[in-house]
Amino acid sequence: MPLDYPTDPVHPLAAVTHAAPYDYYRRLAEGPSWRFDASLDCWLATGRAGVEAVLDHPACRVRPLGLALPHNLAGTPCGAIFAELVRMNEGERHAVPKQVLAHALGQVDLARLHARTLHLAQAQLPGSAARLNGAIFELPLFAVADLLGFAPAQWPALAAWTRDFVACLSPLSNGAQLAGAQVAAYALLQGFGRLLREADALPGSLVGKIVVEADAVGWQASGGLLANLVGLLSQTCDATAGLLGNAVVALRTQADLLPQLRATPPLWPVMLREVSRHDPSIHNTRRYTAEDVEFNGVRVPAGQMIVVVLASACHDAGGQVAPGFGHGRHVCPGQSIAHAIATACLQAWADGLEDMPLAWTYLPSLNARIPVFSNGEIA
Ligand code: HEM
Numbered sequence: 001m002p003l004d005y006p007t008d009p010v011h012p013l014a015a016v017t018h019a020a021p022y023d024y025y026r027r028l029a030e031g032p033s034w035r036f037d038a039s040l041d042c043w044l045a046t047g048r049a050g051v052e053a054v055l056d057h058p059a060c061r062v063r064p065l066g067l068a069l070p071h072n073l074a075g076t077p078c079g080a081i082f083a084e085l086v087r088m089n090e091g092e093r094h095a096v097p098k099q100v101l102a103h104a105l106g107q108v109d110l111a112r113l114h115a116r117t118l119h120l121a122q123a124q125l126p127g128s129a130a131r132l133n134g135a136i137f138e139l140p141l142f143a144v145a146d147l148l149g150f151a152p153a154q155w156p157a158l159a160a161w162t163r164d165f166v167a168c169l170s171p172l173s174n175g176a177q178l179a180g181a182q183v184a185a186y187a188l189l190q191g192f193g194r195l196l197r198e199a200d201a202l203p204g205s206l207v208g209k210i211v212v213e214a215d216a217v218g219w220q221a222s223g224g225l226l227a228n229l230v231g232l233l234s235q236t237c238d239a240t241a242g243l244l245g246n247a248v249v250a251l252r253t254q255a256d257l258l259p260q261l262r263a264t265p266p267l268w269p270v271m272l273r274e275v276s277r278h279d280p281s282i283h284n285t286r287r288y289t290a291e292d293v294e295f296n297g298v299r300v301p302a303g304q305m306i307v308v309v310l311a312s313a314c315h316d317a318g319g320q321v322a323p324g325f326g327h328g329r330h331v332c333p334g335q336s337i338a339h340a341i342a343t344a345c346l347q348a349w350a351d352g353l354e355d356m357p358l359a360w361t362y363l364p365s366l367n368a369r370i371p372v373f374s375n376g377e378i379a
Contacts, residue, residue, distance in 0.1 A: 011039050012046075012309045016283040016369050017362035022315055029316040034298040034306075042305040045287075045295075048323070051313040053295050054306055055328035060287040061090050062330065065303065072178070077185035078168040084227035087235065087330065094329070097228050100213045102333035104206060105232075108147060114340045117143040121348035129358055129373040132248070135345075136370075137163060140240035143341045144233055149195060149205030161187045162233040169234070172364055188230045196226065206232075232334070238368040240338045242281025243272070245360075245371035247346050250275050252358060258350060268343050276339070280324035283311040284367050 008024045009015035015024055033050030036043055045054040054060045068088070073079035082088055086098045121139050126132040141159040142152075150158060164184035167177040195207055202208045207229065214220050250271070251257055261267050287306045292299060300306065314322040325332035332338075359376035362369055 011037060012044060012284055012307055012312070013040065013366045015311070016365055016367060021311070022278075025309070025312040025315045026317070028309060028312040032298075034295045034300065037307075040307065042307055043300055044307050044309055046309045046312040048313040048316040048318060050295070051308050051310060051323055052327050054287050054308050055323070055326065055330065057287075057293060057295075059290045059293050060306060061290050062088055062287065063090075064288040064305070065290045073168060076182050077189060078165065078178075078181050080189065081165070081185055081227040081230050081234075082168070084224035085231045086228055087231065093224070096217055096219050097214075097224055098329070098333070100210060100217060100219055101228060101232070104210045104213055105333045105337060107209065108206065108337055110336055110340045113143065113147060113337065114344045116146060117341050117344035118348055120146075121345040125349060125352045127352070129356070129375045132349075132353070132356075132358075132373050135349075136241040136244040136248075137237065139345050140236050140244065140338070140341045141233060143344075144236045144337070147206045147337075148229065148232065149198075149202040149207045150191075154191065158188070158191060158233065160184075161191070162230075162237050165230070166234050166237050171366065185230075188233070189226055192226050192229045196229070235332070235334060236338070238365070238370060239281050239332075240341060242368050242370040243276060243338060244342045244345055245373075246279040246281060246369060247272060247275045247342060248349075248353060248358075248373075249360060249371055250279065251346075251350060251353065258354065261350070265347075268347055269339060272339050272343050272346070276324045277314050277322040279369070280311055280314050280322070281369055282324060282326075282367060283369055284309050285326065 009018040009021055012028070015021035018024075028044075029047035031046065033047050033053070034043060034045055045051050069079050069083050073082050084093070086094050086101060117139065120142055121135075124135060124139065126135040138156075138159045141162055142155040145155045145158045146152070161184035164177075164180045165188060166181075167173040168181035168185070173181070195202075196211065210225070210229070211220075214225055219225060257271065261271060285308050287308055289300050289302050289304045289306065291302045293302075294300075310323050310326070314324050325335040357375055358373050360371040360373045363372050
């Protein structure tokens with residue numbers, strides 16, 4: 001083993017931003033599917049079988065029992081959004097909005113989305129590492145804001161507010177970031193409120209379609225529409241930036257990739273799917289047991305947190321389908337949209353990035369792998 005061989009991550013949460021975590025994830029997938037991790041004081045679900053069993057289990061919930069909202073968000077604009085997100089709910093408050101969102105997102109014209117994003121990304125070529133760091137967040141958010149029906153002049157503010165808002169979802173955020181998240185949450189609610197009032201005038205937009213579908217199933221009556229529209233931007237934010245950034249890393253580390261893609265352009269979406277599997281942006285998610293649960297003879301008591309190590313399932317030799325976009329009732333409804341956007345951005349930027357000296361580390365995070373680039377040779 002070379003002296004500079006990176007040591008294993010100390011646990012799955014540290015693996016997210018580790019330079020080379022995938023042998024470790026592979027070994028996790030080969031080990032027991034469910035185990036207690038004393039260093040994190042919680043359970044781990046690993047490999048495809050472990051991950052899918054937890055995500056399928058009705059008693060494995062997205063929030064701890066009796067704590068629908070984190071205490072520090074109660075009575076705040078962030079709390080008003082968080083409490084309604086499909087991502088953070090179970091039962092009817094999850095199923096009805098999820099059906100509407102998934103159906104509306106499923107109808108998006110992906111070829112048109114790709115063409116519009118390609119056009120936008122070509123107009124904003126990132127000419128430096130610093131610009132690239134901004135662009136991997138901005139372009140996907142601009143593309144989704146466009147899809148929703150916002151005018152171009154509104155996109156930069158929406159993107160900035162979304163990045164500030166998602167700070168309230170991370171346990172790593174400090175007081176100043178949490179305060180910024182509240183200001184951003186308020187601004188996003190106002191912005192989407194205005195857009196909703198105009199939705200009648202925007203019949204072709206994604207918001208227009210969601211409103212029609214929500215009315216049809218009586219969702220608006222139960223509230224939450226506004227919050228879940230904000231949720232479409234917040235779910236796009238870190239995850240798609242990570243996919244795009246990790247795809248840039250793939251182009252930099254695999255010299256034969258760009259010539260192949262130039263020779264055979266239909267391979268671009270294939271390459272993005274492979275990045276989603278091999279170097280995914282979302283490495284884990286969490287579930288909480290609402291009652292005692294048994295997995296193949298392993299008993300997990302009620303009230304426990306389970307870290308569901310999606311990245312280990314992506315590297316499970318026995319896995320057919322990689323759950324980088326989740327699995328089961330909370331599976332991501334935005335996968336095709338994320339891939340269309342990331343493909344377009346990468347196609348627009350690949351030539352310009354080819355000769356740019358780039359090094360990278362990863363943004364601090366417990367679940368999202370998002371490169372942060374600097375000028376320099378490959379480390
Ligand atoms: C590369 C980009 C993306 C990745 C890797 C990703 C990944 C995920 C994952 C893993 C989940 C499930 C979380 C869990 O079960 O705990 C999820 C949920 C979700 N995602 Fe994505 N996502 C991406 C992009 C998007 C985009 C572009 C949208 C919308 C435009 C979106 C909308 C959602 C929504 C609404 C949920 C909640 C679904 C539910 O709880 O039922 N995602 N995503």
